[in-house]
Amino acid sequence: MIDFDLLGKITEAPGAPGYEQRIRSLVHQHIKDHCDDCYVDRMGNLIALKKGRKEGKLLIAAHMDEIGFVVSHIDKDGFIKFHPLGGFDPKTLTAQRVIIHGREDIMGVMGSKPIHIMTAEERKTPPKIDDYFIDTGLSREELKDKIDIGDPITRERSMVRMGPCINGKSLDNRVSVYVALEVLRQLKEAPAYDSYFAFTVQEEVGLRGAQTIANKIHPDFGIAVDTTIAYDLPGSKDHEQVTHLGKGAAIKILDGRTICDGRMVRFLRKTADKNNIPWQHEVLPMGGTDTAALQREGNGGSIAGAISIPTRHIHQVIEMCHSADIEAAINLLKASVLELDQANWEIHL
Numbered sequence: 001m002i003d004f005d006l007l008g009k010i011t012e013a014p015g016a017p018g019y020e021q022r023i024r025s026l027v028h029q030h031i032k033d034h035c036d037d038c039y040v041d042r043m044g045n046l047i048a049l050k051k052g053r054k055e056g057k058l059l060i061a062a063h064m065d066e067i068g069f070v071v072s073h074i075d076k077d078g079f080i081k082f083h084p085l086g087g088f089d090p091k092t093l094t095a096q097r098v099i100i101h102g103r104e105d106i107m108g109v110m111g112s113k114p115i116h117i118m119t120a121e122e123r124k125t126p127p128k129i130d131d132y133f134i135d136t137g138l139s140r141e142e143l144k145d146k147i148d149i150g151d152p153i154t155r156e157r158s159m160v161r162m163g164p165c166i167n168g169k170s171l172d173n174r175v176s177v178y179v180a181l182e183v184l185r186q187l188k189e190a191p192a193y194d195s196y197f198a199f200t201v202q203e204e205v206g207l208r209g210a211q212t213i214a215n216k217i218h219p220d221f222g223i224a225v226d227t228t229i230a231y232d233l234p235g236s237k238d239h240e241q242v243t244h245l246g247k248g249a250a251i252k253i254l255d256g257r258t259i260c261d262g263r264m265v266r267f268l269r270k271t272a273d274k275n276n277i278p279w280q281h282e283v284l285p286m287g288g289t290d291t292a293a294l295q296r297e298g299n300g301g302s303i304a305g306a307i308s309i310p311t312r313h314i315h316q317v318i319e320m321c322h323s324a325d326i327e328a329a330i331n332l333l334k335a336s337v338l339e340l341d342q343a344n345w346e347i348h349l
Contacts, residue, residue: 254284
């Protein structure tokens with residue numbers, strides 16, 4: 001059963017890349033009593049350890065950061081320019097509210113040139129990030145003691161339930177944070193191997209937190225938990241859809257930065273089938289997740305793969321996931337942590 005209240009709090013908590021303090025604190029509150037050790041490294045990753053039955057290390061990564069912005073300029077009238085942190089489609093900024101996290105939280109709106117005074121050519125041109133500014137309704141004088149250059153900015157949107165689905169901002173990747181957190185809360189027995197649940201930072205700007213923690217832990221196995229594209233929408237072609245909402249957790253085969261270890265892919269498939277967990281394949285032509293860092297970093301890399309949650313409208317404030325897929329991801333991750341020692345991980349020459 002999904003704890004929708006907690007999931008909502010996790011999605012709504014601010015945490016732009018490099019500014020993950022609030023989401024980290026929230027996650028820590030809910031995991032500290034469900035692990036054998038819990039700590040924060042120098043970069044800001046939150047790591048919870050569940051000691052295993054056998055010798056070996058599993059590193060699970062779910063990144064905490066969300067795409068956001070940072071204040072780069074405040075003009076004489078109080079209008080704010082910003083630098084993006086993570087990948088944005090500029091058109092998704094139109095008519096959105098944001099929150100500037102300075103000495104206090106300040107609400108603002110994304111403003112741009114009104115269509116009424118655009119030239120014919122401007123109306124035909126797709127918007128650019130530089131076309132937008134943030135209007136807080138306050139003058140520069142009123143803002144000077146509240147915000148400063150370098151303050152983070154996140155998007156403002158509450159999570160809502162829509163039938164069997166949930167909708168809101170930052171489900172990429174807060175839904176995966178919830179999945180990992182929930183597995184920690186449900187584990188009543190020791191996992192197969194020492195299992196490090198890493199809630200990582202700065203994934204949206206280059207997998208930076210996962211690289212750091214993988215080089216610290218040197219895992220034998222790695223499982224990333226993240227969202228993936230569900231382009232099961234009008235106008236899509238079958239081969240473009242990647243995944244579908246409501247058809248189960250996605251088992252990653254590859255993305256733009258990783259070819260998952262075939263042994264891990266087979267293990268995840270077999271574990272899902274054995275436990276009657278619905279699943280689907282994920283072949284993502286572009287993009288990447290912490291899987292790449294888990295696989296390549298550390299002492300000789302790791303046997304790595306990923307469990308993904310299908311998500312529509314990704315990197316917008318209307319991201320959508322299906323509750324059945326979230327439950328499937330929880331069940332698959334939990335079963336994998338417990339049964340990881342039941343597979344043959346040898347490489348045959």
